[in-house]
Structures are given as C-alpha cells and as structure tokens.
Amino acid sequence: MTSIWAYSLGRRYGKKWGLKDVSFEVSEGELAVLAGPNGAGKTTTVRILATILKPSKGEARVLGYDVVKEFKEIRKRIAYMPQGYRGSTNLTPYEAVKWNLVARGWSFRKASAQAEKWLKLLGLWEDRNKTGWALSGGQRVRVAVAATLACNADVIFLDEPTVGLDVDVKHAVWRAIREIVSGGASVLLTTHDMYEAEILADQVIFLFNGKTIVAEEPQKLVELLPYRYKVAVKGKELLKNIDVEDKIDLGDRAIVYAKSEREAIRLIEEIGFYRESLSISRVGLEDVFYFFTKRRGGINV
Amino acid sequence: MSESVRQVLRQVMGIAYIESRWLVRQPLWLVQGLVSSIGFTMLMFFWGGVEALKNMILAWLIAGAWSNGLNIVAQSIGWSRLFYDYERLVASPVTLAIYFIGVVAGNLPFFFLVDVLPAFIISLLVKMTLQTILALLALSPLALTLGALTSLYIILRLKNPTNISAITNPLNTITVTLPPVYYPLTPLPQILRIIALVVPTVSFMEISRWTTNYPYTCFDPILPTIMLAVWLLIITPLTLKKLKWGLE
Numbered sequence: 014m015t016s017i018w019a020y021s022l023g024r025r026y027g028k029k030w031g032l033k034d035v036s037f038e039v040s041e042g043e044l045a046v047l048a049g050p051n052g053a054g055k056t057t058t059v060r061i062l063a064t065i066l067k068p069s070k071g072e073a074r075v076l077g078y079d080v081v082k083e084f085k086e087i088r089k090r091i092a093y094m095p096q097g098y099r100g101s102t103n104l105t106p107y108e109a110v111k112w113n114l115v116a117r118g119w120s121f122r123k124a125s126a127q128a129e130k131w132l133k134l135l136g137l138w139e140d141r142n143k144t145g146w147a148l149s150g151g152q153r154v155r156v157a158v159a160a161t162l163a164c165n166a167d168v169i170f171l172d173e174p175t176v177g178l179d180v181d182v183k184h185a186v187w188r189a190i191r192e193i194v195s196g197g198a199s200v201l202l203t204t205h206d207m208y209e210a211e212i213l214a215d216q217v218i219f220l221f222n223g224k225t226i227v228a229e230e231p232q233k234l235v236e237l238l239p240y241r242y243k244v245a246v247k248g249k250e251l252l253k254n255i256d257v258e259d260k261i262d263l264g265d266r267a268i269v270y271a272k273s274e275r276e277a278i279r280l281i282e283e284i285g286f287y288r289e290s291l292s293i294s295r296v297g298l299e300d301v302f303y304f305f306t307k308r309r310g311g312i313n314v
Numbered sequence: 315m316s317e318s319v320r321q322v323l324r325q326v327m328g329i330a331y332i333e334s335r336w337l338v339r340q341p342l343w344l345v346q347g348l349v350s351s352i353g354f355t356m357l358m359f360f361w362g363g364v365e366a367l368k369n370m371i372l373a374w375l376i377a378g379a380w381s382n383g384l385n386i387v388a389q390s391i392g393w394s395r396l397f398y399d400y401e402r403l404v405a406s407p408v409t410l411a412i413y414f415i416g417v418v419a420g421n422l423p424f425f426f427l428v429d430v431l432p433a434f435i436i437s438l439l440v441k442m443t444l445q446t447i448l449a450l451l452a453l454s455p456l457a458l459t460l461g462a463l464t465s466l467y468i469i470l471r472l473k474n475p476t477n478i479s480a481i482t483n484p485l486n487t488i489t490v491t492l493p494p495v496y497y498p499l500t501p502l503p504q505i506l507r508i509i510a511l512v513v514p515t516v517s518f519m520e521i522s523r524w525t526t527n528y529p530y531t532c533f534d535p536i537l538p539t540i541m542l543a544v545w546l547l548i549i550t551p552l553t554l555k556k557l558k559w560g561l562e
Contacts, residue, residue, distance in 0.1 A: 063405040067561045084561060093405035095398035103335040116328025116416070117407055118321035144339055161402075170405070 016199035021071035033223035049220035092166035102145030207299035240270040329416020347428030378429030379454035383461030410559035470556035498530035
C-alpha cells in the first residue's frame with residue numbers, strides 16, 4: 014500500500030519556483046530518503062506533505078488523503094520533525110516527550126509509558142529530569158527525535174534529523190528510526206549525508222534544482238554509475254600524464270574513478286604512486302550524488 | 315464526558331503545560347513581577363493615595379491582561395514559530411483554537427500571580443467589592459485576546475529571525491506606560507482625551523473606570539466601546555490572515 018504519493022509537485026515563492034516537478038511514491042513500512050544539494054527542494058517537499066505549505070501545482074496524497082482537501086485526516090496520522098527543531102530548553106526530556114503526546118490527545122498514563130520507552134531507546138532515560146539548558150546539542154536532538162517517533166504515527170517526516178551529530182548519537186537515532194520502520198510506519202527523511210542514506214534508506218529520491226532526478230533503491234542507484242571503484246590520491250600532478258576519464262579535484266588531492274578493481278590497480282601501478290594513494294574503495298551513494306548533481310548527464314538514467 | 319471532549323481537554327492541557335514551564339524553570343521572572351507590584355503599590359499610594367491605588371487595581375486587571383496577551387502570549391507564539399514548535403504542532407491533531415487556548419492557559423498563572431493576586435489583596439485594603447473585581451476579570455479575557463492579536467499582527471510579519479521581546483516590550487510600553495492607563499484622562503485637554511481613546515488600553519480603562527464608578531472618569535462607555543469594536547474589527551482579520559495553521 015502506498016503511504017506517500019506525490020505527482021508533479023511544484024511550489025512558487027513569489028515569481029520564483031522553489032520546487033518545480035517532484036514525483037515519487039513511498040510504500041507502507043518503507044524508509045525513503047530525500048537527497049539533494051542545498052536548495053534542491055527537499056524541505057519544501059516535506060513541508061507540503063506535512064500540510065505546512067500548499068503546493069502551487071501538482072498533487073500529493075498521504076495515506077490516500079489529499080494534502081490540501083483532506084489535511085485534517087492527514088494531521089491525525091502524521092508526525093513531523095522540522096529542520097533545526099531542537100525542542101524547548103524549558104522542558105526536561107521526560108516532559109518534552111510525555112506532554113507532546115498529551116497535546117496530541119494521549120492519556121497521561123499511556124503518554125508516560127511511551128515517554129519511558131522512547132527515552133530508554135534513545136539513551137536519555139538517565140537524563141530524563143535535566144532541563145534543556147543542561148543537555149548537550151546531541152541530547153536535545155535525541156529528545157526531538159524521541160518526541161516525534163513516540164507519536165506512533167503512520168507516516169513520519171524527519172527533516173535533517175541527524176545533522177551535526179557525532180557518530181554514536183547518529184547510530185542511536187538510526188536505530189530508533191529503523192525500529193519505527195520495522196513496526197510498519199513509513200518514514201520520509203531528508204539528509205545531505207549520503208552514507209546515512211545508503212545505510213538507512215529503502216529508497217533514495219534524488220532532487221536537483223526542484224525536480225526529481227531519480228527514485229530507486231540505494232544499491233540500484235550505485236549500479237547506475239559507470240564506475241565501481243574510486244582511488245583517493247595525494248599529489249594530483251601525478252595524474253597529468255595519464256588518461257583519467259573522471260576525477261574530482263580536491264586541491265592537492267584528487268579522487269579518481271575506475272570501472273573495475275583491475276583498472277583501479279592498473280591506474281595505481283601505471284602512475285607509480287603507491288605511496289601517494291590514500292585509499293581504494295567501492296563507489297557509493299556519495300558518488301551517485303556527485304554524478305547526478307555536479308556531473309549531470311554523466312549517467313544515463 | 316465523551317472521549318472526544320476528553321481528548322480536546324488533554325490537548326489543551328498538554329499545550330498549556332509545555333507553555334507554562336518557563337515560569338517554573340525561570341522563577342526570577344515571577345520574583346521581578348511581584349517586586350514590581352509591591353513597588354508600584356507604594357509609588358501609587360504615597361503620591362496618589364487610595365484613588366491612585368483603585369486605578370492601579372483596574373490597570374492590573376485590565377492592562378495586565380492586555381500585557382499578558384501582547385507581550386507574553388504573543389512572544390510564546392512568535393518564539394514557537396522561530397524555533398519550529400509551531401510547524402511541528404500544525405502537522406499534528408492540534409487545531410489553531412486548541413493551540414491558542416493552550417498558550418493562553420499556560421501563561422495565565424503568571425497573570426494571576428503577578429496581577430490578579432496583588433490586585434485582590436489591595437482591593438481588600440481599599441474596600442473594593444468582590445463584584446467589582448469579578449466584573450473587571452470578566453473584561454480581562456477580551457483585553458488579553460486583543461493584546462495578543464495586536465502584537466501578533468506585527469510579529470507574524472517578521473521575515474528574519476529576531477529577538478521578539480525587543481518588539482513586544484516596546485509595544486507594551488507604548489500602550490501601557492505612556493498613555494493614560496496608570497493615570498486618569500482628566501488632566502489632558504479634551505482633544506487629547508479623544509485621541510488617547512484610540513489606544514485600546516485607554517478605552518478599556520475608561521470602560522473599567524465607568525463600571526466601577528471611579529471619580530476621575532471622562533467618558534461614558536459608548537465612545538470607548540466603539541473604539542474597541544473598531545480596533546477589534548480591524549485587527550482580528552488582519553492578524554488571522556497571517557496566523558495561518560498550515561497550508562501557507
């Protein structure tokens with residue numbers, strides 16, 4: 014069953030189109046990641062689907078309900094964590110989760126039990142009675158995530174929930190998000206972090222310049238690349254003498270792409286810069302992101 | 315009580331609880347308010363005697379409610395928009411009416427502790443009747459709502475994040491400290507008295523003075539009521555146009 018359906022969505026801000034043509038579908042129990050550079054239209058898309066903004070063109074449905082005509086039905090069934098939302102500094106983690114649930118109409122008893130469950134899951138139970146002022150940035154993000162996921166919503170929108178978090182905290186958030194997806198909820202998450210998308214997503218939707226470029230499983234997207242390996246090298250002047258089709262200039266370093274493992278090794282041997290190569294690895298979503306956005310046309314979608 | 319009514323009550327309580335926590339976590343605001351009330355009482359009594367105290371009670375109950383709406387309720391909503399709480403609540407079963415009532419309810423303890431309670435205590439000393447206090451309290455929700463709408467009219471037009479209290483505090487000073495709220499209209503020339511009624515707090519105070527048979531009253535309630543009605547008719551649609559609950 015389809016949880017989120019968007020067709021040719023567009024949104025105009027004055028005379029400028031912030032979102033031009035976005036279409037995709039998210040199934041029940043699926044985690045879809047909206048990826049793309051700054052200004053691609055990720056947040057606008059999420060805000061339209063969360064009934065914050067009205068689309069200027071196109072159609073969208075959440076759980077079968079039209080985002081404009083049937084927004085009340087949608088709001089009963091969704092939870093949304095806006096970009097930059099960090100919760101109130103005047104609330105403790107326990108209050109933030111519990112009373113947000115009460116504000117959604119939950120009974121006090123159920124809200125208390127649910128707050129306990131999610132604060133434990135996100136490693137916040139020990140600090141449940143500290144006020145927001147006494148919490149670290151990462152803890153406040155976890156509180157915001159807990160307050161959103163605890164709603165037991167059928168569809169959850171998370172706009173950059175892990176930006177600026179350290180690895181451990183990020184893993185805790187990922188675990189919680191996957192937990193909710195395993196329970197049958199659909200999640201639409203935006204991120205710049207392609208590693209996060211690769212690990213978390215069942216589907217990645219690439220937006221560029223207000224349009225959907227592609228929506229596919231992460232692995233299938235990687236397979237669209239003409240390359241399989243990349244070599245990070247020091248001293249890019251060494252590359253001048255060889256024929257390298259695709260490389261990313263990083264100043265005194267470069268990333269070189271190779272179509273096979275054999276080609277990657279041959280490249281290293283030919284140039285003779287064993288000691289100058291930093292790493293050799295398989296290509297991933299980050300490379301897909303690069304080719305789709307910076308080098309559009311390099312991949313035939 | 316039906317489940318849907320219980321659910322609405324819980325929603326209001328949830329919002330109110332969240333909105334009231336600033337008072338618990340930052341109690342010095344309350345201390346400041348109470349000390350200010352004591353200081354004002356002395357100032358009014360030693361310079362103006364019992365009549366000044368009676369006017370001060372009216373001001374606390376009416377202009378205090380206005381200030382609560384203009385400064386505190388509007389700030390809560392404004393900050394909530396800046397820090398995305400507002401958007402998060404839009405995308406939930408909470409409606410605009412529930413949200414507004416919850417925000418007002420959450421901030422009422424401050425009004426009761428800093429304005430209503432001292433007003434009640436001093437009313438006993440100056441022998442003001444309980445009926446008078448109740449009549450004024452009946453008028454205060456309108457003053458609070460109009461204050462909130464007036465402030466929100468400006469706050470909701472802000473394009474860039476800013477310190478909202480830097481807007482609501484001056485607004486409060488302009489509408490409460492400067493015009494004839496804590497002092498009567500009588501010393502002003504007739505033309506200034508009429509002009510002053512344009513400020514809603516002055517009209518509210520004139521109605522209150524008339525209702526309580528306060529000796530320094532200039533107008534019967536017709537003109538101040540018309541002024542307030544005009545203000546309400548203008549500011550309500552203008553603010554509600556900006557106070558959108560999603561689908562912007």
